Amino acid sequence: SQQGEEDPQALSIQEGENATMNCSYKTSINNLQWYRQNSGRGLVHLILIRSNEREKHSGRLRVTLDTSKKSSSLLITASRAADTASYFCATANSGGGADGLTFGKGTHLIIQP
Amino acid sequence: DAGVIQSPRHEVTEMGQEVTLRCKPISGHNSLFWYRQTMMRGLELLIYFNNNVPIDDSGMPEDRFSAKMPNASFSTLKIQPSEPRDSAVYFCASSPPLPGGPGNEQFFGPGTRLTVL
Numbered sequence: 001s002q003q004g005e006e007d008p009q010a011l012s013i014q015e016g017e018n019a020t021m022n023c024s025y026k027t028s029i030n031n032l033q034w035y036r037q038n039s040g041r042g043l044v045h046l047i048l049i050r051s052n053e054r055e056k057h058s059g060r061l062r063v064t065l066d067t068s069k070k071s072s073s074l075l076i077t078a079s080r081a082a083d084t085a086s087y088f089c090a091t092a093n094s095g096g097g098a099d100g101l102t103f104g105k106g107t108h109l110i111i112q113p
Numbered sequence: 114d115a116g117v118i119q120s121p122r123h124e125v126t127e128m129g130q131e132v133t134l135r136c137k138p139i140s141g142h143n144s145l146f147w148y149r150q151t152m153m154r155g156l157e158l159l160i161y162f163n164n165n166v167p168i169d170d171s172g173m174p175e176d177r178f179s180a181k182m183p184n185a186s187f188s189t190l191k192i193q194p195s196e197p198r199d200s201a202v203y204f205c206a207s208s209p210p211l212p213g214g215p216g217n218e219q220f221f222g223p224g225t226r227l228t229v230l
Contacts, residue, residue, distance in 0.1 A: 029216075030216050031216050033216070033218065035221075041223060041224075042117075042204055042206075042221030042222050042223050042224050043156075043204070043206075043219075043221045044221070045218045045219065045220070048218055088156065091216075092216015092217075093216070100146065100158050100161050100168075100169055100216075101158070101216055101219060102158070103148075103155065103156040103158075104155070105155035105156075106155065106156075
């Protein structure tokens with residue numbers, strides 16, 4: 001089963017509004033990452049937050065991490081039509097030195113003009 | 114840098130045929146990953162290599178799937194024989210050496226859309 005589970009599966013908002021997506025996971029992690037995928041394209045890395053961090057910002061993106069609840073959220077402020085895409089969280093599990101990430105099934109975000 | 118390069122971008126083949134997908138990772142990256150994406154199952158990790166050595170192939174669905182990385186700049190994913198249920202988008206991704214701890218940022222190629230009739 002997927003380590004990361006995004007919520008909601010789909011989200012439609014008006015341009016200019018804020019969009020919040022959530023991710024839950026099951027095991028201990030080294031870091032958690034968010035990726036964006038535009039239709040027909042590969043995934044693009046957005047932001048990485050380590051297990052000892054609680055919040056991180058990058059431009060209009062804000063990511064929080066709560067390791068006690070095994071959850072993360074991605075906030076996109078002042079959304080734009082170009083933000084329309086699918087957003088995935090991915091976890092890097094701690095221990096073992098493995099490089100692989102485990103991806104959730106994504107949240108499909110639609111920004112309506 | 115051109116990013117991760119995958120070929121072909123689209124492949125349509127008939128059931129039973131051999132399919133070979135190709136990937137050129139970003140120069141200097143030492144980890145390479147093959148993923149498969151479908152609507153039903155999402156993004157699945159098939160196999161990954163570190164320094165050209167296969168580390169984890171537990172995601173490879175069947176013996177019909179095989180992957181190689183003969184050198185640091187080239188990898189192939191082969192399906193033989195192909196079946197309709199193999200239809201999906203196959204992504205290759207690479208990541209640079211880890212600064213410390215597992216799970217570095219991954220850089221994805223544009224994918225190969227495979228259709229098996």
